[in-house]
Amino acid sequence: xxxxxxxxxxSKTYDTNxxxxxxxxxxxxxxxxxxxxxxxxxxxxTLIQIVTGLVNKSSGQxxxxxxxxxxxxxxxxxxxxxxxxxxxxxIFDRVxxxxxxxxGYYGIPLGKARENAETYIKELGLWDKRDEQARMLSxxxxxxxxxxxxxxxxxxxxxxxxxxxxxxxxxxxxxxxxVRKINEEKNKTIILTTHYLEEAEALCRELAIIKDGRIIRxxxxxxxxxxxxxxxxxxxxxxxxxxxxxxxxxxQGFEVRDGTTLYISFAREESSITAIIExxxxxxxxxxxxxxxxxxxxxxxxxxINEN
Amino acid sequence: xxxYGNWVSLVVLTRKEIKRILRIWTQSLLPSVxxxxxxxxxxxxxxxSRIEQIQGFEYINYIVPGLVMMAIIxxxxxxxxxxxxxxKFQRSIEELLVSPMPSWAIITGYALGGVIRGSIVGxxxxxxxxxxxxxxxxxxxxxxxxxxxxSVLFSLGGLINGxxxxxxxxxxxxxxxVLTPLTFLGGVFYSxxxxxxxxxxxxxxxxxxxxxxxxxxxxxxxxxxxxxxCFGVLTALLVLVFFGTWLIFRTGYGLKE
Ligand SMILES: Nc1ncnc2c1ncn2[C@@H]1O[C@H](COP(=O)(O)OP(=O)(O)OP(=O)(O)O)[C@@H](O)[C@H]1O
Ligand SMILES: [Mg+2]
Numbered sequence: 001x002x003x004x005x006x007x008x009x010x011s012k013t014y015d016t017n018x019x020x021x022x023x024x025x026x027x028x029x030x031x032x033x034x035x036x037x038x039x040x041x042x043x044x045x046t047l048i049q050i051v052t053g054l055v056n057k058s059s060g061q062x063x064x065x066x067x068x069x070x071x072x073x074x075x076x077x078x079x080x081x082x083x084x085x086x087x088x089x090x091i092f093d094r095v096x097x098x099x100x101x102x103x104g105y106y107g108i109p110l111g112k113a114r115e116n117a118e119t120y121i122k123e124l125g126l127w128d129k130r131d132e133q134a135r136m137l138s139x140x141x142x143x144x145x146x147x148x149x150x151x152x153x154x155x156x157x158x159x160x161x162x163x164x165x166x167x168x169x170x171x172x173x174x175x176x177x178x179v180r181k182i183n184e185e186k187n188k189t190i191i192l193t194t195h196y197l198e199e200a201e202a203l204c205r206e207l208a209i210i211k212d213g214r215i216i217r218x219x220x221x222x223x224x225x226x227x228x229x230x231x232x233x234x235x236x237x238x239x240x241x242x243x244x245x246x247x248x249x250x251x252q253g254f255e256v257r258d259g260t261t262l263y264i265s266f267a268r269e270e271s272s273i274t275a276i277i278e279x280x281x282x283x284x285x286x287x288x289x290x291x292x293x294x295x296x297x298x299x300x301x302x303x304x305i306n307e308n
Numbered sequence: 309x310x311x312y313g314n315w316v317s318l319v320v321l322t323r324k325e326i327k328r329i330l331r332i333w334t335q336s337l338l339p340s341v342x343x344x345x346x347x348x349x350x351x352x353x354x355x356x357s358r359i360e361q362i363q364g365f366e367y368i369n370y371i372v373p374g375l376v377m378m379a380i381i382x383x384x385x386x387x388x389x390x391x392x393x394x395x396k397f398q399r400s401i402e403e404l405l406v407s408p409m410p411s412w413a414i415i416t417g418y419a420l421g422g423v424i425r426g427s428i429v430g431x432x433x434x435x436x437x438x439x440x441x442x443x444x445x446x447x448x449x450x451x452x453x454x455x456x457x458x459s460v461l462f463s464l465g466g467l468i469n470g471x472x473x474x475x476x477x478x479x480x481x482x483x484x485x486v487l488t489p490l491t492f493l494g495g496v497f498y499s500x501x502x503x504x505x506x507x508x509x510x511x512x513x514x515x516x517x518x519x520x521x522x523x524x525x526x527x528x529x530x531x532x533x534x535x536x537x538c539f540g541v542l543t544a545l546l547v548l549v550f551f552g553t554w555l556i557f558r559t560g561y562g563l564k565e
Contacts, residue, residue: 052406055565074309074408078374082406088399092331097324103409104320107313276522 002066004030004079004157004189010060011215012213014048020046022213023060028191028206030065030156033183035204036193036223039305043213044193044209048159052082065156078106081150085161085193087142089149091135095126098134099149105155113152119150121212123178140167144175151182156183164199176203197297209304217304224300232265232299233273235280236289245283252279309408317409318417325421328391329428336387337429340379344433347375351497354438362499363530368441372434373524374496377458379433381516382487383458384426385466389479392470401563411557412474415467422463427455443527450535452525458519458540462487464549471562490516500532515545 005028012021020043025263028034036044049055053073062069089098099121103113119125124144129137134145143163150158160179164172172266180203182188197209200207201221208218217224240259241249242270255263264276272291280287309317329336351359359367395401404414437443445451465482473479494516500508511517511541512533522538525531531538556562 049565054402054405056496056560074410077406077408078309080406084399084402088402090395090400090403091398101320101324102403102407105317105409106410107309107316109316155408181393208488280445302472 002030003063004028004032004065005191006061006063007047007051008061010050011058012043012048012050012055013058014240020213021050021057021096024210024213024215026208026215026218027134030189030191031183031187031204032189032191033180033205034191035196035200035207036191037200037207038210041211041266044210044263045161046251047210048082048084048161048191048193052080052159056257059286061230075136078153079155080157080159080163081153082159083143083146083161083163085165087146089134089142089145089169093134094131095134095137095145096121096130098145099152102149103152113166116152116154117148120151124148125174140171143167144171147175147178155188157191160190160192162193162195164194164196172199179203201297209301211305216307221297225297231268231273232263232292233276234291235264235276235287236260237262238286238288238289242286245285248287250282286291309375309410312535313408314410314413317407318413320393321409321414321417322420322424323403324476325387325391325417326424329387329425331369332460336383336425337432338427340383341432341436344375345436347371348440350357361397362502365528365530366441369443369528370524371497372437372441372443372495373527374491374520376430376433376437377454377520377523378491378496378518380426380430380455380459381462382483382493384422384481385462385487387425388422388463389470389473389482390466391421391475392418392467394477396470396473396478396563404562407501409562410540411554414447415464415553415557418467419460419463422466423456423459426459426462430459443529444529446529451523454519454526454538454542457546458523461525461542461546461549464546464553468549468556471556487516490514494520494533496520504522515541517541531533 005026007024007026010021010024011019013019014174024043024047035116038044045054050057051064051069053069057165064076065079069076093101096117100113100118103116104110108116118127124147126144126148129141134142137145143166147160147163158179163179164175167175170192176199178276179190179192183190190202192204203223206218206220207224208215210216234257237260242257246256249262253264253266257263277287356367361367362370370553371389374560392401393504469479469482493511494514495511500511503511518533518538518541521531521533522535522542525538
């Protein structure tokens with residue numbers, strides 16, 4: 001399969017001497033749903049801005065769908081659509097004009113541009129708002145406007161830099177659905193950054209975790225999660241525990257949160273959920289429900305970021 | 309992008325600039341017309357009869373071309389510096405930078421916006437002048453050439469200013485501290501023949517003098533300096549500014565980190 005994005009040894013030092021990227025190499029296959037995770041200031045936006053031509057790199061090579069951004073910038077740019085982290089549309093322009101003009105900047109003739117603008121404004125649920133000035137939109141609508149604008153020239157690769165920041169749950173879910181759809185049905189490559197690990201887990205098939213301008217882990221979501229050595233679960237109990245049982249369970253590493261809730265953290269090699277349930281059964285405790293305390297990816301993320 | 313795509317992008321950007329000028333016409337078109345009309349009233353009607361003829365021309369006739377030029381200069385400059393800085397400020401310039409639109413098309417699109425606003429306002433001011441005097445036209449071709457070249461020059465100047473500006477103050481520095489003084493001292497209100505030699509000598513270093521005089525020659529057939537010299541100075545400045553603008557967009561200086 002050919003590559004949508006191939007980054008080799010990419011570095012960036014800003015004029016302020018801030019080093020944002022330190023030799024990042026990354027390959028994303030066509031049709032992938034790729035997540036870029038990392039704490040604030042890790043270099044995620046910088047990477048996206050270099051690929052999309054908004055920031056000049058200091059060194060390294062970037063090839064988009066086979067076109068190098070240095071030797072073939074114009075072609076490379078047509079492959080890519082970008083939804084930036086911060087709002088960057090002309091706030092006094094009408095929603096429709098913003099999307100239409102963007103098509104024009106990509107050289108799409110007026111007739112086709114109108115058609116595409118209508119299609120994507122409708123798909124993002126903004127057709128009612130097409131005549132409003134962009135500054136009148138709510139935060140979530142502004143994000144959707146930027147998605148419509150990013151798609152209007154029908155790029156193969158879509159970059160989404162924290163697309164769901166500040167978006168309510170319902171709209172977030174419908175945006176997920178939309179992005180998944182264009183990934184699956186139109187085979188567009190999606191590269192997404194997010195701070196919601198739940199979002200990354202729900203959407204992405206592959207991840208790279210970036211910290212201080214370096215990629216510290218990369219792989220499929222499954223692979224990464226299987227490396228998580230510890231599991232922790234919360235057990236809801238059907239009946240209140242007697243203090244006797246409480247003491248015995250505590251001695252075995254359980255944490256009693258209140259009379260009917262238990263928490264336990266265990267290493268995969270040493271124990272298993274079955275064994276834990278078994279122990280509780282012996283104590284005559286009925287488990288009515290099992291939950292994860294946190295999202296699993298979140299645990300992995302936190303453990304990786306806190307390493308070294 | 310192929311040449312047709314480039315052409316489309318240029319047309320779209322230019323149309324957007326024109327729409328903006330028309331949408332905010334109370335800020336973009338009206339102010340200069342009002343200011344210059346006031347000049348006409350004061351210097352034409354109220355004081356005009358008390359001022360002697362200059363080089364054989366009624367005072368109002370002598371100053372109209374200069375005032376029109378002043379309107380063209382300020383409006384082309386302000387249109388581009390304003391529009392471009394706003395695009396930078398609200399980051400919508402990124403819409404252009406992520407697209408495959410070539411630098412020359414971006415430059416041309418913004419510059420055309422300035423040329424169009426300069427020309428519209430210049431035309432309006434000229435129209436208003438008809439209420440005060442009937443200006444002769446010696447050579448319409450010269451009038452048009454000087455209008456076009458001057459507005460291109462100051463549009464590109466505005467673009468460079470917009471690229472370098474870091475805040476809203478920095479977009480009003482040049483109009484206030486450079487353009488207005490240079491225009492007032494650029495022979496709009498007097499002939500170099502009538503002022504002390506020292507001042508006249510200094511005036512030769514003022515580039516706007518050549519634009520005002522060349523433009524005035526198109527109407528009155530009179531200029532303090534040779535029209536060819538005017539044309540030469542204007543062209544030289546244009547080449548300089550054009551090269552500067554091209555360099556900026558080529559390297560991304562002030563546009564990309
Ligand atoms: N324009 C700039 N000039 C100077 N330094 C910058 C600039 N933009 C980003 N940086 C610095 O580069 C580093 C990486 O920033 P970047 O925006 O890429 O991080 P990020 O991973 O996107 O963070 P976040 O999750 O907060 O969006 C940070 O230290 C930041 O301060
Ligand atoms: Mg960011």
